[in-house]
Amino acid sequence: MTEHKPEKKVCVFCGSSFGVDPNFSKSASELGVLLSNNNYGLVYGGGTTGLMGCVAKAVASNGSYVHGIIPEALVSKERKNLDEIKKMNEELKESVENHRGATPLDDSYGKTTIVPDMHTRKRMMAQEADGFVAMPGGFGTLEEVMEITTWSQLGIHAKPIVLFNIDHFYDEFIGFLGNCVAKGFISPENGTIISVATTPEEVISKLQSYKVPEGRFNLSWKNQ
Template sequence: MPNSPRSVCVYCGSSAGRNPIYSRDARELGELFHKLGWQLVYGGGTTGLMGEIAKATMGPRYDGRVHGIIPSALVSKERNSKDDDNENDTSSIKSTELEDQIKMDVDNHKGSTPISWKFGKTTVVSDMHSRKRLMADESDAFVAMPGGYGTFEEIMECITWSQLGIHNKPVILFNIDGFYDSLLEFISHSIEAGFISHSNGNIVQVATTAEEVIQKIQEYKVPEGRFNLKWDDEGKPTL
């Protein structure tokens, strides 16, 4: 497996999900990023699968490359230490408390998250559109792990922009334990129904292990038959 450093945007849930395999595979992918020296670009949270992959990519010595990008509205404003200059920095929280945050159940998640240098560098932006654009600008490839509405919306936008010729970067579904089987069935149905071409169906590549995610990124071939549109520089979404 050649060590060619990449910057990979991973979309995933801010909750851990009910199947422990989601967290396990998130950690495995993060550990591979750390080993390869690849940068993780992600949504900036420290809970759920976001926290799992960010922590694993940072590694035990906190020497990994992680860039979290998060809107200010999603950052928890609770101070964790009176001595902290950064009111959002949870670096003083004990490791056990960080683990509890990562494992947060979806029914107890209130939408916001603390941030910490232990999960990498964090850039706080003003809104969701700024977040998505910066994440795209920072990345050489896009991966979707299990998640909810936000994850679906983000990866579908990457797929659409590839079809429109806005970018030619790899798009990978990390189909952990069949999580994306229904979405893949829907894509196949759309192809058969005549709404997606067979060639554009190849925009989306599927991996079932962390190792296969790396392989799919490295071996990605841009599909033929995408739209060859001319986008003006001004106002063009940059990916």
């Protein structure tokens, strides 16, 4: 299938595990199809297991752009052709490690870029993407969505951020953020930086209708 050039690219943060609810992976695949159908490309963390794999394969198999960005430290030690892969920036065909074991990468998940560290990975994803979506995940997913939200608050970017609250997964987290606003640690304006969606269709709608909140910092980040 020929890859078509997207109008915009969305960075999706999510788990490399499937979770215990089958609707997590179902919703991830549905979101991937909708992203492609709405001419969005995908930027993500480069894994092919769990929700990462579901959304990436759905976008790629539907003919749209997928770019996985993975730190070198996560590449499996079994990598005979790593130097050549780096030099040619070809798709990674070996395996990468996650908390559950090996995460193989192949052409069906788009192109892959190997970077030296996690900071480079997150910076590249943020720079390439025109918006961000967080699906269910663990520590890494929470860290990524919180960092990109903080960057918005500080004025580093003004891109949409959508929390995909599949089957109430993020209810407690949303409540925590509301409590931060109520207790005076987040302003009411900055409390709206993150939009919340409960269906794949609503994710697309929130990306397209996002309005940058008032009251954010307007700082200079020339060195970012």
